[in-house]
Amino acid sequence: MENDAALMPTPNRCALPRRFSDFATFGDALDYAAQGSRGLNFHDARGKLTRVYPYAELREDALAMARRLVAKGVKPGERIALVAQTGTEFAAMFCGAVYAGAWPVPLPLPTSFGGKDSYIDQLAVQLASSDPLMLLYPAEIAGMAAAAAERQGCEGMSYEDFAVLPLATGSLPNPDPDDICYLQYSSGSTRFPHGVAVTHRSLLNNLRGHGVGMQLVLDDRCVSWLPWYHDMGLVGCLLSPIANQVSTDYLRTEDFARRPLAWLDMISRNQGTTLSYSPTFGYDICARRISSQSHVDERFDLSRWRLAGNGADMIRPDVMQNFVNAFADAGFKANAFCPSYGLAEATLAVTLMPPGEGIRVELVEEERLSGSLRDLSRPARYRAIVNCGKPVLDMEVEIRGEEGNPRGDHQIGKVWCKGPSVMHSYYRDEEATKACLVDGWLDTGDMGYMADGYLFIVGRAKDMIIINGKNHWPQDIEWAVEQLPGFHQGDIAAFSVETENGEEVPAVLVHCRVSDPDERRKLHNEIREKVRSITGMNCVVELVPPRTLPRTSSGKLSRAKAKKLYLSGEIEPFKLAA
Template sequence: MVETTTMTSVTPTLDSTLPRRYSDFDTLVDALEYAARGIRGANFYNARGDLVESLTWKEVRERAVVIGRKLVATGFKRGDRIALIAETSANFICFFLGCQYASVLPVPLPLPTSFGGKDGYVSQLRGQMESCDASALLAPAFMQEMSEQAADGLKLKFIGDTAAFLAQDGDAEPNLPAADDLAYLQYSSGSTRFPHGVAVTHRSLMSNTHGMGYHGVRLLDDDRCISWLPFYHDMGLVGTFLTTLTCQVSVDFIPTEEFARRPLSWLRVMSANKGTISYSPTFGYDICTRRAAMRASAMEGLDLSSWRVAGIGGDMIRPDVLREFYESFGQIGFSEQAFLPSYGLAECTLGVSFGKVGQGIEIDLVEESLLVGDRHVLVSNADNDDRKREVVNCGRPLPEYDIEVRDEDENVLTEGSVGKVFVRGTSVMREYYGDPETTRSVLSDDGWLDTGDMGYMKNGDLYIVGRAKDMIIVNGRNHWPQDIEWAAEQMDGIKNGDIAAISVPGENAEEVPMILAQCRIGEAADRAKFVDELKKHVQGATGVNCLIELVPPRSLPRTSSGKLSRTKARNQYLSGMLRAIA
């Protein structure tokens, strides 16, 4: 369990005693040592908006040093991996940083609340520990039974919580890292069946947090970050924890599971603490809008006028959802210009490109036929009857990066042509840890990373249109599953997240498009009517004739970061694990 104390005040937003440095350090240890000279820090809240614990970066550093010295004393060697369950707590951030003082690699992994059941979670946890060859598992006390099951036979040096670890005897001099040493391993969102731990060096981390803080969000002296994002995901770990530390910003954390129950807790803390920067995938904005619509009093006493950077990333950016958020919360001070689209991935530490601060969402209205491969060169805002698609400008790449858009033969395309996005820069991962074959499949000898994302460049800005591996091909034509899902979600009775568009094998090895729709309708006749209406609606909107299968509520699989996993949905359906409703 997390040890908590009732605090009466948060760490301050302003600090006139310490000049801001934008991650211009060699290592994470150097960054913490500098931040500890100031008075800013990290604060932890519950879903009611109550402050649970508050630590200055100095206090974080003091705890981290004790943990690091004890890691060395208890036999952990440079480069050992420690599986670290990522609860939103001071214990987590102190232990993560304590590992740096021993040159041990923390491996943040999700809590059991991210999974559907105990057995699935234990299996997932064991697979990731085996993948990184973990030497220890540090988890909250309530997880002791699951921890022991997951670690059975792995011969770990330690299994337990922070209190049990600190109760051990021993103290030794720290074992400090160098710039090119690994800082941690980050499991990417899609790595649930075949885990891929992204290996991030201190140099990569410092380069990326500098780029995001200085160029991306353009940090100001009076900035304060608010976050509900999980620490096991790159946006939560790097974006809201490590960037705030390395750029000396005060930050307020709300546990992800608390946000899921009471999403407006995010906005309450933003309002109370005059937060200026916060990030979320599109669905976070969506559930806040939906919850506010359910309660007339939801926005009483809230003021979002201080929010200057409302970042969006982590999945495909949906302008319709963001417009609805602004329509709901503009009345309490939220500015439409605060939206800041971005693009990133764990394999690049985090951030790759950012829109312009204060500009809001910029849309490229593009003919759908041009996005799916009928033609290769895009012509925006064409005046004809073709169906249009809104593509969001994800902004200019950070200065450290080179970006190329390539065709299927890896020829570099000109601006305005859709292809696969390749990235090269200091923040690109060193490898998938312990997996040279998979590393070679995405990372070239000269440092070019195949992101697996499809996009195009326009006037030096990056536009992302989808994932290459999710493409549905019917009769030689490409269809983005996001488009089919969006069309389905416009029908009454369907919520965002209820739909997965996949393809299944048909006759003559052809692909057949299918919609898996979570259904809450009880009567068989009503279900049949719903299927017929959904099929006609999607065909009318996209021209795609889809098979429809209804599945139970909450049955569509998600990644560890909460995103829909179409690959898992397809595999589960074809294997019979995901059963359709009769």
């Protein structure tokens, strides 16, 4: 479908010279971007352009929102919680809070999991952690959001109602680069939330790393469907385009979920899109959706897509190859893939693959990944580990052993990083801050190794399953089960549980799409044998209904939450016939 002739998207090029985020504060970055003609562009579920929002208009609206906040008595350093719906209202309020010296706190929209009460609980917990003066939200979720605000004792108001409040006069605060710019809640932070406090200096340094690392050029344009309450969506696909002056097109996350190929339609159609990011599952679902169709060259044109970023989860080389196979005829090039590694505690990016190098993997023995000695009676097993690139501008990365000693190339250990974009702290959590920040170095909680200046991530330390003193990565178990027919990425969650006699055993929850009792029993046995071949021991296998396993705000499988829901009885497995 063609865009409405009355709406012209913001251009890729403009006369304003590009600056790679070399500003003192984020407000300065928006002030500069507003001098050009680039901006944000919002599209409906079918990719039709519905709202053009130049940075000049965003700045004007944000300044008005800042004056409304000041008129409400908001002072620098106070928190303003914002339900992060993809649209002009959130963008203006986020930037307005920054102009007012307040700290915007992006919070998630409801998902299809858990229902109304679960969402209210999640909001209430994050509100209790951030202690905001106000919660602003889209009118369509007023009931749930207002209930959460009331529980916390803060004022709740819809974006629409706030936008008609009176404006204060006078000058706005003049923040220092080392002042906090915003709070970011990292993925999965629901029961024990960690609000990552990010300063203006940290943010702008990381955004500069994006511009330099991606080697942005005049004609670059971005497309995104990523949620703005997650660091990749917020920092990578909203704040970075502002600070590096890139026009960007948006599809709402919920619209992508319903029609994933609308993402690729937008890339094909929108004035030569060159930049777009997604976790692995986004590429996976698109390749699966197109696999039964033909003539992709007639529907899509992906030839100008020069950086197909991938992050926020363990990168699967087999999924990436399936995507190349599915869309090569549409002009997609394998070397467009740009693996990266990052986390909210480092603002976003820690490493980035240099443009054009694509996906590069190394085969590593699974025993090396788990730190175990190989059983010589069994054949060696290997896992493909993806190269996640080189440290971004001003970032140092170091691999350390259990005693904190640095490790050499190809030696697996804990990933630590240090640089100007490492977080200030976890908000109001000194103990958690001290636990992961040591002499300016951030303990990421991830395991990996370095090789010739490149970082390879092998897994999350906190997800490690330790059975009888032997370490097992849950990814290894999950990937093995995925090799059985009929399973997709994200259908399996592996973790350890304690038996009645106090022993730890692996447990596997698996989405089951078959209804015949005999077929379920057969599937159960096949999975148990598959896991036994990996771990060498029996395990608990539970078949659960599709769409049962929880995900984080970025779309990643949440093993910790799956375990909690399973042990509490909230995930109910199918009963198997005797």
